[in-house]
Amino acid sequence: MNAAARSEFLSRRRVLRSASVGFASLVLSGCGFALRQAPTFAFQTVRLQGSEGTGVARDLREGLQANGLQVLTSATAAPNQAAQVVLTVLTDQRERVVVGQTAAGQVRELQLRTRFVFRLRGANDRDLIQDTELLLERDISFTETAVLSKEYEEALLFRDMQADIVQQVVRRLAAVKSL
Template sequence: MKSQRPTLPRRRAVLQLTLGATVLGLSGCGFALRKAPTFAFDTVRIQGMEGTQVSRELRDALLANGLRVLTSTTPAVPGAAATPAALAPVAQAILTVLVDQRERVVVGQTAAGQVRELQLRTRFVFRLRTPTDKILIDDVELLLERDISFNETQVLAKDAEEQMLYRDMRSDIVQQVVRRLAAVKAL
């Protein structure tokens, strides 16, 4: 009696057909991988609280996405006369950082008053405008919160965990800001 087992080329054809149907199904539902952001401007100036960790990471992310980023420490235009107007290169958009703060709040205690739970918060407020003061993005507040348990016998480990959570929140805020800047379609 002959076995009903499909041959290798036939199995391969069935697998290719199944994979092709899956890919077509995913493309039909609107699924697409996230692409690199495109911006309506080529040059952006970061002002306000530009020395904070979030602002520095945001500057690096914008540079990595192909934008020219200017700050108060950006050197004067090469070959320009030494006038105050020539000292600051002109940006197409101005990102003003209004608030960049980290908070650590006690949210749980034992009956003896010992801390058992903390809440870590990162608040970032910014706006985007043109040099002619046309508002592109009005004041936006991004607030991220993370809960963390606390044990005084594990202070070093909890400190490392806290720093990791702050780093994660900082990266999340940077990605949110980059996506919002990419959503601006025209100056």
């Protein structure tokens, strides 16, 4: 293949590649595909109550503040300060369950669970989101020879589940369109 033919082949290839990228973007935009946008809320202030000292509640407070909401807690606001909605954390617990053992009774596999139950009420005590349970589970292998590294891995998985719960709660709060 001479240089002119090679140059023509490469230019046609670029044109085809550009056309296919343009066609793919047209198809994706036509089907309604769009990147997730920052959430918008029907309220500006939220009171967070119940289990305020837990890791999920702290991360949730920070996540809501990062999205432009004013978050009131028992530590940050006077009890008579009004909030448009009240987010009540009913349950925030972590579980570590043995799901696999050897014949000698040694632990080989664990299941890590994070359970988070919350509700959202308006200022008029109307339920905006009824009691909602979020349950996340992760499986982890276990060996006695690597206890420290497995503890570190367990902590990372719990942090990951915690961040996932915060994102789910923020999305559910953003789904509330009217008070």
